[in-house]
Amino acid sequence: MGINFKNFLSSQKNNTKMGDYQNLDHIDGVAISTISANLYNNSRDDLVMFYFRDGANFASIYTQSKIISENIKWNLNQKTKKIYSLIVNTRNANAFTGTKGYQSMQKIADIVSLKLSEKQKEDDNNPEKISSHQVIFGCTGTIGEPFPVETIKKNISNLINQIKYTQNKYIWTKAALGIMTTDTKPKLAMEECKIGNTKVKIYGIAKGSGMIQPNMATTLGYIFTDADLTNEILKKLLQKNVTKTFNAISCDGDTSTNDMISIFSTGKANNQQISNFTDKKLNEFDISLNKVLLNLAKRVVSDGEGSSKFVTVKVKNSKTEEDAKRIGFSIANSKLVKTAIAGEDPNWGRIVMAIGKAGVEINVQKLMIKFGELIIVHNGKLYEKYEEEIVKEYMKNYAIEIEIDISVGKKEFTVYTMDLTKKYIEINADYRS
């Protein structure tokens, strides 16, 4: 698990088929600190603090699992309007840790809010008192193990001492590395756009690929903007855009107790106040937020455990978006489809199987299946000009696009996934020693 930051940076040149990640720079109102609390018993970074000196509006979306971690319970209970800090630890998911796990969040929030309030007094002429309710948490790692509350508490002073008020690509990358578990690459993305005439930034980092420790394929995604937007608008924007980004990806079809996507807005850009979600001045921001989320979500899939290919499944002309989504995920989660792709085998029969088992009414007589631009199934039959050799060549690509047209309506949905390889089994069957 040892991720050495400097080694990493020098090793990552040309190492990502998704294209290099963008260079995130400074964003007003966000301060970052990343340290090693030695949670892995090695020196890798495992504790990251985001500190919003003047507070940030925020919205979060959490796992739909019926069993949720203690940090998510904590976050759900904080009914504050502004957040001052998000703290993310790896190695321990604080899930299935009961009352003690929840109390750990309280204890850490108490210390963090106290020490940040002190820091505000030192730094600032106009200090704001920060309450423990204004601190939220992201946790990822082993579930069921006692949460290392004492170790983390001991490291809070160091964490706060290391706060950087001005960011650059190195600080963002260090943070993105610090929240990783079995990820092999940090995930970062950014866009710039306008709200009215004001330029604003949207930055994001994410983690998620699976796990080695006995834990969840937790997805964490954190978006930061200097735009000034209300919590209500942030929530609506996040919900809308997560649907077709983070909720459209599947690595192994499993869902964590700890999944969390949040957006924080510092308001430092001083854009015009927007009171309505449908305000056209939000259009650019809406599109850019989608780009950042989709970019991050694709990076999560691309780094999916053992993956050797990136797969896009687009389902067209369904009656409802839900129908298209169901077929898309039926294909994306099929072990048979995913292994065929790993074997570079244009095994369209398995795709037909996965469409059929989704339980959605389709027009078989008009069914069309395409791999990239190549027509495979046309009008419900193997395409007369189908040439296996050409399709086999296509399957050698890193990015595979599967398009399904079920001809019963006008809706569509696109799902992103990866192939299923021996390496996935290797990673997940290894004993967590």
Place this chain on the structure above:
Amino acid sequence: MGINFKNFLSSQKNNTKMGDYQNLDHIDGVAISTISANLYNNSRDDLVMFYFRDGANFASIYTQSKIISENIKWNLNQKTKKIYSLIVNTRNANAFTGTKGYQSMQKIADIVSLKLSEKQKEDDNNPEKISSHQVIFGCTGTIGEPFPVETIKKNISNLINQIKYTQNKYIWTKAALGIMTTDTKPKLAMEECKIGNTKVKIYGIAKGSGMIQPNMATTLGYIFTDADLTNEILKKLLQKNVTKTFNAISCDGDTSTNDMISIFSTGKANNQQISNFTDKKLNEFDISLNKVLLNLAKRVVSDGEGSSKFVTVKVKNSKTEEDAKRIGFSIANSKLVKTAIAGEDPNWGRIVMAIGKAGVEINVQKLMIKFGELIIVHNGKLYEKYEEEIVKEYMKNYAIEIEIDISVGKKEFTVYTMDLTKKYIEINADYRS
């Protein structure tokens, strides 16, 4: 794909962790023929005929897929009261073959019914004219390839010439081998019981484990009894007992276009007529049918592609059976749970994850998880006497039992599955050459 019958029999001693299959013997009213039509371009058996000289009552349950094979469409269209023959071929699933595939079934049924009618005349003083509507089909293998109707037609005479009116274990095993695709072992099971005072036999064979050719993990199950039961009662018995047997197993969570489970009753046992499904005289038969189906279903799982362990997931004290089933399949289909079991890792965190993502309301405070007799989670927390070393020892067993108590009701459901190994990927990612 070459399965040599004699080599097979001598190699199978002590080769099945499910225990040896029972020795099926003669069953009155069933005749069998198994030949090679050279569909695989080698000499393995690939064409099996079951011939019911005096007809048989019958009932079938087919795949729930929205895309079904042409042989299943044919079977669904035959509204006959009695069946005279079931013909099963491997190598080609006759799925996605359109009108031509359907017409192939008609052509073969025409020849078979004609030739069997002639045979009846030769053999019998009291011949019955057999119609093409009294012939049904099981197909399994590649989908989308043209159905080899001419090759099969050419082999019908040979198939009929080879009919054996008296069975023994070799003839049954040859038939069970003849319907295999990627199975590594034939699946046979039998029970004897009474209807009223009359002894009756229930014999069954099955196939299903996955595929190598670009095809489906088709499950075929055929049950034969000398009991005299109406089609309506057979249908109800089959539906009732498939729920907790063949519909309670999962190899890779995929569903075929060709799945088919049938029961045929020859009536030769001359038991009392039963007019009502709830008649207590059926109790023994009901239980025995369940045993045969469960025995076969477990053998299908045990022979699941690449499997190294047999896994039972019992979910107890749910509000509805459906809820228990949903949690059971969520665990059984989770790649993370299945790889952990392959790695002999008592990774109960992944089971918690799979329970949570099933979307069923549970009582977390009372949640209990057991591996065999070992308590892992008790009252929603890691059991205080949990000892990882002992549980690790347990995980080395071939048969792993996982029991979940969700404490919200009184219903239960048991699901059977296997682990997910590198060999599964190997088998399914290999190009179908």
